[in-house]
Structures are given as structure tokens and as C-alpha cells.
Amino acid sequence: MRTRPMEFLRTTLRTEESETVSSKASTSEIEIQRTSKPASRWQGLVKLLKSRSIGHLANLHPLSVMKLSRRISNSMREDIGATENPLVDTDLSYLRPRRKNFSLSELQRATTFFSHENLIGKGGYAEVYKGQLRDGQLVAIKRLTRGRPEERIGDFLSELGIMAHVNHPNTAKLIGYGVEGGMYLVLELSPHGSLASLLHHERLDWGIRYKVALGAAEGLLYLHEGCQRRIIHRDVKAANILLTEHFEPQICDFGLAKWLPEQWTHPHGVKIRRHTWVRKPNTSSSNLYYLAPEYLMHGLVDEKTDVYAFGVLLLELITGRRALDYSKQSLVFWAKPLLKKNNIRELVDPSLGNDFNTIQMNLVVLAAFLCTQQSPVQRPQMRQVVQLLKGSQGSLEVMKKYQKPSFWKRYYVELFHCRRLQWNKGLDDEETAAFGSLKHQWFKDLKMKLLIQSPIEHIYM
Numbered sequence: 001m002r003t004r005p006m007e008f009l010r011t012t013l014r015t016e017e018s019e020t021v022s023s024k025a026s027t028s029e030i031e032i033q034r035t036s037k038p039a040s041r042w043q044g045l046v047k048l049l050k051s052r053s054i055g056h057l058a059n060l061h062p063l064s065v066m067k068l069s070r071r072i073s074n075s076m077r078e079d080i081g082a083t084e085n086p087l088v089d090t091d092l093s094y095l096r097p098r099r100k101n102f103s104l105s106e107l108q109r110a111t112t113f114f115s116h117e118n119l120i121g122k123g124g125y126a127e128v129y130k131g132q133l134r135d136g137q138l139v140a141i142k143r144l145t146r147g148r149p150e151e152r153i154g155d156f157l158s159e160l161g162i163m164a165h166v167n168h169p170n171t172a173k174l175i176g177y178g179v180e181g182g183m184y185l186v187l188e189l190s191p192h193g194s195l196a197s198l199l200h201h202e203r204l205d206w207g208i209r210y211k212v213a214l215g216a217a218e219g220l221l222y223l224h225e226g227c228q229r230r231i232i233h234r235d236v237k238a239a240n241i242l243l244t245e246h247f248e249p250q251i252c253d254f255g256l257a258k259w260l261p262e263q264w265t266h267p268h269g270v271k272i273r274r275h276t277w278v279r280k281p282n283t284s285s286s287n288l289y290y291l292a293p294e295y296l297m298h299g300l301v302d303e304k305t306d307v308y309a310f311g312v313l314l315l316e317l318i319t320g321r322r323a324l325d326y327s328k329q330s331l332v333f334w335a336k337p338l339l340k341k342n343n344i345r346e347l348v349d350p351s352l353g354n355d356f357n358t359i360q361m362n363l364v365v366l367a368a369f370l371c372t373q374q375s376p377v378q379r380p381q382m383r384q385v386v387q388l389l390k391g392s393q394g395s396l397e398v399m400k401k402y403q404k405p406s407f408w409k410r411y412y413v414e415l416f417h418c419r420r421l422q423w424n425k426g427l428d429d430e431e432t433a434a435f436g437s438l439k440h441q442w443f444k445d446l447k448m449k450l451l452i453q454s455p456i457e458h459i460y461m
């Protein structure tokens with residue numbers, strides 16, 4: 001008996017409450033489902049994928065199946081915690097309260113068969129429909145539409161795993177999921193939609209803009225430092241900030257998000273390998289203008305990648321402009337000279353007039369300036385960004401620290417970074433060549449600097 005991928009996912013992810021074990025499922029599947037606690041259900045998925053269950057994905061290309069099973073196993077181990085990892089049990093407490101597994105008919109009923117009138121959002125990978133559940137609750141149902149089946153499964157599992165893990169007032173809320181006739185995430189509905197739609201189509205008061213800036217910063221700080229397993233979002237942009245009834249911002253779309261290692265010893269950079277089934281950043285559109293230079297050039301990501309994108313978001317809030325405007329001008333390039341001169345008059349959205357709090361505006365402008373620094377080392381951490389936006393005591397220190405970066409510190413980190421790249425196996429020809437020329441340039445610059453710097457600095461280098 002062959003099980004199609006969707007059925008396979010459905011049986012594996014089925015919640016205990018609604019579970020009526022399919023008589024068609026194999027004995028080992030039944031065992032895994034019967035004995036499954038929420039934690040072991042995920043491990044069950046990994047086990048099934050790792051072992052004989054590869055046969056369940058028989059209608060995918062054999063090579064894809066092998067890759068998928070290995071990568072999902074690895075990523076689930078990385079994402080949810082390995083079986084042998086003692087942290088697993090505590091880690092998986094986030095799966096409670098359990099998310100509901102919706103049947104296709106429940107989702108169809110909620111959205112009037114995914115009618116066009118209920119379509120409230122369309123991203124590069126999904127369509128989002130407004131729906132109403134039987135109990136009257138309004139929801140947003142995200143239906144994954146793009147990509148190859150294995151890509152969609154990867155995206156779905158990754159987003160589901162991360163959304164089930166996060167719990168903060170400034171992150172979107174997951175209600176449940178569906179795996180019948182497609183892959184669906186059921187989220188709480190944000191009545192005002194995304195910041196992108198509101199900011200660029202309506203006049204948004206400064207008070208709301210400041211609230212959004214602070215809330216989104218707190219949401220990111222939570223992802224980077226506050227949740228049990230730390231997360232880089234990798235897709236921070238105005239379209240991925242939802243607004244609740246009271247304009248509280250909520251970070252959504254975790255399709256690209258990555259878990260950070262438990263021990264993060266170096267302040268800078270991990271290379272994300274290019275898995276074919278992992279969604280790459282959408283570089284075809286204005287998304288490109290949220291991407292930090294080191295991410296664009298080398299595919300290196302860490303918390304500072306999110307900090308850069310957050311800086312672009314702040315610029316959008318200040319100026320009311322898009323990251324890439326209609327004349328294809330980059331907001332960062334346009335704003336940089338004005339930020340350097342702290343030319344608030346030119347920066348501020350003309351639709352605001354003088355209707356803003358000057359202290360708050362100055363803080364947000366300064367935060368935007370620091371967050372969009374070219375070098376990740378010169379960008380503050382989200383903890384410091386929150387302090388800065390609040391204008392709290394420590395913010396003066398943050399300013400001093402990041403406004404005059406030490407040349408040597410920057411070079412040291414970049415050289416270290418450069419070595420990391422070299423150590424990292426798997427550079428392709430293009431990257432090796434790029435690495436070679438960068439190294440050459442860095443050393444040339446360095447030699448120049450060494451000639452003009454004092455010998456003491458030379459020694460400390």
C-alpha cells in the first residue's frame with residue numbers, strides 16, 4: 001500500500017484528540033501514532049522519514065526523496081531537538097496547548113471554498129484567505145501554493161515548527177494546521193492586515209508608527225534572545241508585520257526562519273548552505289532591498305541580518321516610502337546621506353507634517369541609521385535597539401559604542417569572517433573566486449592602514 005506524501009503528513013501530524021488510527025496505515029505508523037506524545041509525534045516523523053518510510057514518498061523523484069528525508073531529519077533534529085538531546089522534553093512543551101488539525105472540509109466551509117472575496121493576501125509562496133470557524137472565530141488561512149512538492153513540505157514543516165514554538169505578543173498566533181488536499185496554516189486574523197498595506201495606502205499617525213517600531217523590535221528581540229530556541233527570521237519586511245485590532249505589531253511568515261545554534265560564540269556569521277528544498281530569499285522583487293550586504297554577497301546570516309532589515313523597516317516608517325520605490329530607487333541609498341546629517345526635515349514622511357513627537361523621531365532615525373550600517377559589526381543588537389527606541393539610560397552608551405566603530409575591531413572581525421568562509425567547505429567556484437578577490441582587497445587595505453597607523457596598533461592587530 002503506497003501512501004501519498006500528503007496522506008503521510010496528515011497521519012503523522014494528526015493530533016491525539018482527533019486521532020482515529022487509519023486501518024490502512026502500517027503497523028509501525030500505528031505504533032508511532034498511538035504512543036505519540038506531541039514530542040514523539042515529531043520524532044515519529046523523523047523516524048519514518050529516516051527509515052523504511054521513505055517508500056511513503058514514492059511519487060517524488062527518488063533523489064529528492066533521499067535528500068528530503070535526510071534534510072528534514074537533520075532540520076527537525078536541529079529545529080525541534082534531537083532524540084538523544086536531553087533538552088527535547090522541556091523544549092517540546094511549546095507544542096502545548098495543542099494546535100488543531102483542520103480537515104479540508106472545515107477549511108472550505110470557513111472560507112466559502114477559498115472564494116476570491118476571501119483572499120486577503122498573496123505572498124511569493126502562499127495565498128492567505130480570511131475565514132470564520134464554526135465557533136465564530138475569525139482566522140487567516142495560509143495555503144501554500146508555490147514551489148515543488150518537496151519544497152512546500154520543507155517550508156510547511158519549518159514554518160509550522162517555528163510558529164508552534166514562538167509565543168510573544170509581537171509574533172503571529174498559530175491556531176492550527178491542515179494537511180488534507182494541500183498544506184495550510186491557520187492563524188489568528190489580524191484585522192488591519194499587514195503594515196505594508198496600511199503604511200503605503202493610508203495615512204498612519206506617528207503614534208502608531210512608533211508603537212509598531214517598538215513592538216516589532218521587541219518581537220525580534222524575543223526571537224533572537226527570548227524564546228527557548230533562538231531564531232533568525234530572515235524575512236523581516238513591512239509585508240510580514242501584521243497589525244492587531246489595537247495596532248500591536250505581530251511578526252509573521254516564518255517560512256525562511258532559521259534556528260540559531262545553542263552556543264553562539266562568534267558575534268558574526270554562519271553560512272547557510274544552499275539546500276534546494278529550503279526556500280531561498282525572494283530576490284526578484286523589492287525584498288532584495290531588505291537584505292543585508294553580507295547576506296546578499298555571501299549568504300551569511302546571523303541576528304544582524306534581521307537588524308539590517310529592521311533598519312529598512314524603520315526607514316519606511318519614518319519616510320512613508322517603500323524599500324524600493326516606483327522609480328526603482330533604494331530607500332537606503334536615498335536616506336543614507338540624510339541620516340548622516342540627521343536631516344529630519346527631509347527624511348520625514350510629508351504626510352505627517354509636523355505632527356510627530358520630536359524626541360521619538362530622533363530616536364527612530366538614529367536607530368535606523370545604526371541598523372542599516374554596511375558592516376554587521378557596526379550594527380547594534382536588538383536588545384540595544386529596543387533600549388535606543390525607548391530612549392532608556394543605556395541608549396547613550398549604545399550610541400557612543402556604535403557611532404565610532406574601531407577600525408581595528410572591524411578589520412579583525414572581517415578577517416576572521418573571511419577565514420570562516422575559507423574553512424567552510426562547500427564554496428563553489430564563483431564563491432572561491434569572490435573570496436580570493438575580497439581577501440586580496442582586504443589585505444591591500446590593511447597594508448595601507450598599517451603603514452599609516454602607529455606601531456602599537458600594528459602589534460595589537
Ligand SMILES: Nc1ncnc2c1ncn2[C@@H]1O[C@H](COP(=O)(O)OP(=O)(O)OP(=O)(O)O)[C@@H](O)[C@H]1O
Pocket residue numbers: 120121122123124125126127128140142172187188189190191193194197235239240242252253255282
Ligand atoms: N494572520 C493574518 N491576518 C491578516 N492578514 C494576513 C495574515 N497572515 C498573512 N496575511 C496577509 O497575507 C500576506 C502574505 O502572507 P505571508 O507573508 O505569510 O505569505 P508568503 O507567501 O509566505 O509571503 P512572502 O512572499 O513574503 O514569503 C501578508 O503580507 C498579509 O497581508
